[in-house]
Amino acid sequence: MVVVIARLTPGHKVPEQEQLLSGGAVCFALLQAAQALGFGAQWLTGWAAYDPVVTARLGLGPDEKVLGFIHIGTASEDAPERQRPDPDELLGDWVP
Numbered sequence: 001m002v003v004v005i006a007r008l009t010p011g012h013k014v015p016e017q018e019q020l021l022s023g024g025a026v027c028f029a030l031l032q033a034a035q036a037l038g039f040g041a042q043w044l045t046g047w048a049a050y051d052p053v054v055t056a057r058l059g060l061g062p063d064e065k066v067l068g069f070i071h072i073g074t075a076s077e078d079a080p081e082r083q084r085p086d087p088d089e090l091l092g093d094w095v096p
């Protein structure tokens with residue numbers, strides 16, 4: 001398991017939203033890299049990511065957040081598929 005942590009720097013030229021998004025991209029890249037190597041991988045947060053006892057034990061400072069626990073292993077079965085949203089309901093054309 002890889003724990004991805006963001007350290008947010010208020011007032012930095014990179015807005016905090018983008019600092020967080022960059023960390024999210026790290027989580028996504030880890031998933032893709034693990035899967036490209038033939039592993040199963042899943043991005044989880046759950047209560048532990050937000051629990052002050054857990055974050056203190058991980059050594060996080062007040063400006064740091066757990067963005068994900070990236071679980072990587074050998075899949076024993078295929079992940080079940082689920083119903084996906086219709087892309088046409090989410091995408092539109094911009095008409096100026």
Ligand SMILES: Cc1cc2nc3c(=O)[nH]c(=O)nc-3n(C[C@H](O)[C@H](O)[C@H](O)COP(=O)(O)O)c2cc1C
Nearest residue numbers: 024027041042043044045046047067068079081082
């Ligand atoms: C930021 C983030 C946190 C997540 N945390 C959980 C979690 O705590 N528990 C859980 O069952 N799934 C969680 N998921 C979802 C699983 O990773 C999910 O199985 C995965 O996104 C599969 O995606 P799909 O079904 O959209 O393909 C989380 C996903 C993201 C992006």
